[in-house]
Amino acid sequence: MQKAVSEISQVKHSLTKNRSEHLGKDVWSDFVIPRFFNRVDLISTMPTRLEGGRGSGKTMLLRYLSYHSQFSRNRISIPDNALERIGLYWKADTQFLRLMQKRGIDDEAWLPVFDHYLNLKLSLEVLSSVVSIMESNHAGISQNDIDEVVFDGAKDFGFENESFTLVMREINSRIRQTEVIIQNVHGLEGLKKLPVSFLQYIVQTTITLFPALKNTMFSVYVDEYENLLGYQQRVINTRIKHSEPPIIFNIAIKLNGMSETLTLSDEKLENRADYSIVNLDSEIEKSGFDSFVAEIFLKKLTEASPTISKDINIDLSICSNPEKLDDRHQKEYEERCKTIISNIFPGRSHQDLADEIFETPRYYNKLIYEIESALKQRDSDLSVEDFLSPQFRKAMIVCTSLLYRKSLAVPHIHDQLKKLEIGAENKFTNKTAWEHNNFIGCYLRIIRANKASSTFYSGFDVYSALSGGNVRHFLELCKTAFSLIDDNSLSENFTVDRKLQHLAARSTSEELIKEINRFTPLGTQLSNFVKAIGKVFQLCQDKETQSETEVTHFGIKEDDTPLTEEDDRFFKEAEKWGVLKAIESTKNKSTASAATFDYVLNPIYSPFFLISYRKGRKIEIEASALRMMYQNGETAVSAELRKQLRLSHVNDAINQPKQASLL
Structure with a gap:
């Protein structure tokens, strides 16, 4: 397989774009449709809570469902039924939204300001979606249609004009004015706040005045819901609770990210009654994580390298076609993808x-x-x-x-x-x-x-296992592996040397360990804990007898000081950020929720500690010792704890091996 240096550079560049933020809101050309897509109802009239860990693809999926992608200029043929559901994507700007608290003003006063701001932003999204449809390859709406639309009731809400374009312009202006007032606080009392009925008016008028939209339902997708303040979540919860056509509210959230279930009334959100839950991590695992990430990587590779695209002789365009999902589940296709990527990332038996x-x-x-x-x-x-x-x-x-x-x-x-x-x-x-x-x-x-x-952390199957079901982590491993390659030294068939793969895994793991400190609000404690529990697993592995082989997870043993609410919160945060994975314990019947689970350390951290990435044996650790770990880090791995875990004779320092006498 011949290759040019420029192609290698293009491949490296394409692998740096492994976050949806790098691609913009229109992801039509980049999206690999999840293999479970036809099995899960993501566009029903029932609100959806889309949950999953970091790197599970929540943002990418929501941007694909939004009008930015569905009516992308890159989409050559758009079916008529695309107008039946128009997705409105809104990602909470954490830094800005957190300005709407305190500063001499209580939450009750901030609440209508946030509600007003949300109504403006979503109303703008509704009108922007109409413009995108007009600019797309769908023939349902023309510029002339937009020019003729008049919002007769706009002046009732204090708007100066009623034409589509001028109403849209004034909404933009009001957003900017509101942002300035929120930033400086001054003038907050004089801010003319729009009620939720304004959003409902914009939606209803839009579908009435545009004949092509008469059967349209708008789906609002609120991304990173967990970053909203408590009262802001209550506003969204109220919208979810009272969702009905033509506008339905949905949220994307990390696991354990819904800290608030109250609405603005005395009602609470109730699962099943008010929304359905789709767990992305579970769905990706059930539909075949290995196959999914192989497709994502190969799609990036073939788009960056015409040589590769020609030589591998596999049609990856089907990855972006929801009607071709059955073809992607064919055994021959799956094996072909895995064989190709395994040749690029060869492993070791x-x-x-x-x-x-x-x-x-x-x-x-x-x-x-x-x-x-x-x-x-x-x-x-x-x-x-x-x-x-x-x-x-x-x-x-x-x-x-x-x-x-x-x-x-x-x-x-x-x-x-x-x-x-x-x-x-x-x-x-x-x-x-x-x-x-x-x-x-x-x-x-x-x-x-x-x-x-060593070459231990090498091979597609190993990279897949290290990723722990996280697409972003898999792409980070691949990106780092390719970044270590000299453009002139990559083999003719794009095979990455096993030793380089191993070094890339260790480098990626180290960077992701550093990242833990930024996991708000308990980043420091999470970082402390990972370094401490990794040390424990390392000591288990260095035990001469290897009596507990490949220890990578632990159970909680409640001692004289049982788990507290603070401990429960810590373990929920660890699960939320993907630091630990909870597995229901069959033994522990504690009343503390955290103690009813065993916990597996995210395998992506394994190379940092040079421990196994496989789910091996479990050790039991007392609750008080675990508490000390997240409070104090590695220093918590004391002589007393080592004695409890029968690790007191394992040395911290690993000396160079002595010369054997029989060589």
Whole structure:
């Protein structure tokens, strides 16, 4: 496959655009329709609460559903039924909206100001959607239609003019005036506030005066709802509660992001009665995360590189066509996509990783040293040579931990190794599965001192697992991997070297660890906790016996100081920001909500700590210790905690391996 340096640069540039904010509101040409799209009703008359973690694609999906994309100038053919539902996208400007609090004014006085501002912004969106339809390839509305429209009742709301264009211009002017007053507070009392009936009037008049819109329903999509202040959420909740055609209110929200369920009356929002919930994380997982991110990456790649597009011989245009969803679920198509991307990001089998240990002098020295140390500690008469088994490298690597276990006699381990070598029934490969259960933990313990030489975090399947269902994290990994490549050194078939993939994963993980501090309002505590729990998992992994292999999640053990409301809030925030994933516990029946779950550390943080990204074993940690972790960080991993977790003999500092005596 021939390539030009300019194409490589274009590929790198395309991968930097991995957030919807980088693409603008019109995402028609960039959007890969979720594979669950036809299975979930996103355009019903029932309001929808679209929830999902960061990077789950909430914003991208809402912008796709909005008029900016549905009536994009890039959309060549627009069906007549596109006018039946017009999406209005509104993203809360957190910095500006937070000005509408305090400053000598209580929430009750700020509430009608926010309501007025919301009515203006959404009214402008309604009229802007009409202009977009006129400018699109849909023939339903012409410039002449717009010129003839007169809003007869506009003057009742204090407007000076009634024509479509002048009403739209005055709405824009009022928005600017309102923003200036809010910024400076002065003049707030004299602000002429528009009621919600103004928005209803604009909507009703628009669908009445434009014949093409007579059957239209407007869907408002409020993005980042969780960033609204409490009273602002109550305003939106009221709109949801009383949604009915021709205008329906929907919200996009992070998990655990709805802190307020009250409306402006005594009523509360009630799930099922007032709105349906669509969990994006769950839907993406059920419909095939691997296939979805493969399509997204390959679409970016082929659009940036004509050479790649020609050579891979796969039609990715179907990714943007909702009528082709069934074709994307065909096994042949899915396997073709995964094969292509796996060739770009080749991985390693367990046997490959075992070979890496034997073929890297520093790793091999460490392997021999651990076997020798274990035999000395056990006062065994057997020597290192008795466990040298170059033909069965995985088994030999696993011996570096098995030999430390006092529950296993050294001669017994030796006997099982010899049985493996002659093809007899043995515990390395039979149902006891010593190899399968312990290999990764032993491998990671050996490479820790020289982690940069490893290729552990390489391969499409590994990148997918590290992403933890987060599309943005997957694209970050790919972007970083390509950024490390010299434009002139990328192989002819766009294959990314395994070692570079590993380094990219570690670099991405480090950057995302730094990002945690910005997760308001508990960023510092979340950062403290991740570094502390990562340290605990690291110590578990560095334990000589590997008795708890690949520890990546924990359960909460309530002690003399059970979980508090503050603790519950912390764990909900950790789940909201995707730092932890909650899994319902089958054992803990605590009354504290957080204690009824086990928690998995987001796998994207694994490379930072050089721990497994797989969901391995669980450890139980007392509530008081977890509290200390988010309050104090790594210093909370005290000698007492290590003793409780049976980690008191694990060293923090990993020294360079000593030279083995039998080399």
